Amino acid sequence: MIEKQLWHPVMACMHLREEPAAVELLGTSLVLWREPAHDHAHEPVVHAWVDRCPHRGAKLSLGRVLNHLHGARLECPYHGWQFAGDMAARPAHGESLAVGRCVHVPASPTFEPPASHCATAFEAVERHGLVWVRLERPDRTLVPAVLTEPPVFEPWTDPVWRQLICGPYEVQTSAPRLVENFLDLSHFGFVHEGWLGARSHAQVDTGRVEEGGAGVAVRDCKAWQPKGYAGAEEGGWVAYRYEVPHPFSAILHKDATEGDPVSNAIALFIRPDGSEACTAWFAMATLGDLSDDEELRAFQDAVFAQDRPIVESQQPKTLPIGKDSGIGEVHGPADRMSNAYRRYLTRLGVSLGVC
Structure with missing residues (x-):
């Protein structure tokens, strides 16, 4: 399973505090x-382990975390069994112990x-305000090099x-359905009328689609918007x-109308919670937008609230990409980007959330 x-x-970094937290990933x-960092030269280390004590199976x-x-x-x-983090050492001998080893x-x-008394540990890193986890080391014959990092x-x-x-947003649809919605310009005038689009300006410029080993991209696409960002006063x-x-990720770069100094970049990062459910976050980066953080979050929440009932209504909830899906x-013509995305999933052999 390539996934x-x-x-x-799996979680926003700001929500992982002093106490351990439980999450689910791919079952x-x-x-x-x-x-915690032991000195100013080191960053705090994040860990992701199986949520089960090897002694008697408690969560x-x-x-609690002990800064020993x-x-x-x-x-x-x-x-009260204690399990080692990255920097743990056996007090009596001073040698380093494997991550998750009972000490x-x-x-x-x-x-x-003994070494058998250990918790199962996975790779974990913090990127873009989120904690990322990988459950298996990649098979380089299946996973392109660009996907071996977040x-x-x-x-x-x-x-x-x-x-x-912004988020988390728990959605009752597959991760691929949600990505495809994010890539779709032509729904703006209907789902986001008055915000990101208008029925009277429904035409879009689909731009230039590029497909390759690094994924999929589209350049030079345009849509008319009455309110392109939180602080916008007029359309264009x-x-x-x-x-x-x-x-299960997509990134957009959004440049406002000519003469307007605002630029926004938004990344959609999704945790697949099964074939028909997922949890999403938006990592937002902005230049020149004078709205405060809460206004930006409120705008994104409002836009997503318009998307949610539509994407949750789609049948099937999985994304049909196979000829044998039935x-x-x-x-x-406006579906060029989403069709390229479907071909990308097929090339990778993704099976979760598709049919």
């Missing part, structure tokens, strides 16, 4: 916890737990841009650029 070899967002229950997410002298530890809520059993303090969203790494996270033609760097969907 287990890809990076997926696996995880506990997330952050190991580790009900435990010999390295951070996660303590089981049932019997202390309070009921038997002189007992030295998607790149350049404005998030540039301090000139203002950045914020807005230029869009889209990128799909990951099967479900025919017809296409129009």
Whole structure:
């Protein structure tokens, strides 16, 4: 299953605080916890482990994080067993221990737990305001090199841009359906009438679609919008650029009307919660928009609230991409980007959320 070899967002970084947190990814229950930085030269380390103590199966997410002298530890809520983070070492000998290794059993303090006494750990990183997790190492014959890291969203790494996270949004549809909606300009005048589009200006310029090993992109597409961003006062033609760097992620760059100094970049990052459910976040980066963060979030919430009933109404909830799906969907000239996205999923061999 290629999906287990890809990076997926599982939680906003701002919601992972001092206590461990429980999340689900592709049917696996995880506990997330952050190991505090031991000095100013190191960043805090985020961990993603199976949410089950190997001793008696209690949920580790009900435990607590201990900032121990010999390295951070996660303590089981049932019997207090302590499991090592990245920087943990055995106090008596000083050698480093593997991530997730049990380092202390309070009921038997002189007992030295063997290597088999460990929690199952996965790779985890923080990118674009989100915690990303990968459940399996990639098979390079199946996974393109560009997908061996989380998607790149350049404005998030540039301090000139203002950045914020919107969400999470729990949606009863597949991740591919939600990505395709994000790529669709022609629904603006109907689903987002008065906000991102108008029925009287329904025509769109679909631009130039590019397909390759790095994913899918479209350049030079345009749509007329009465309110292209949170602080807009009048309508105009807005230029869009889209990128799909990951099967369940998409990025748009949005430049306002000529003479307007506002530019926005929005990345849609999705956690697949099954074949017909997902959780989404928007990582937003803006230049020149004078709206405060809460206004920006309120605008994004309002736009997504218009999308939700439509995408949840689509049947099937999975995206028909296979000739053998038995479900025919017809296409129009404005569907060039979404059709390229469907071909991208087919090339990768994605099976989750499609039919």
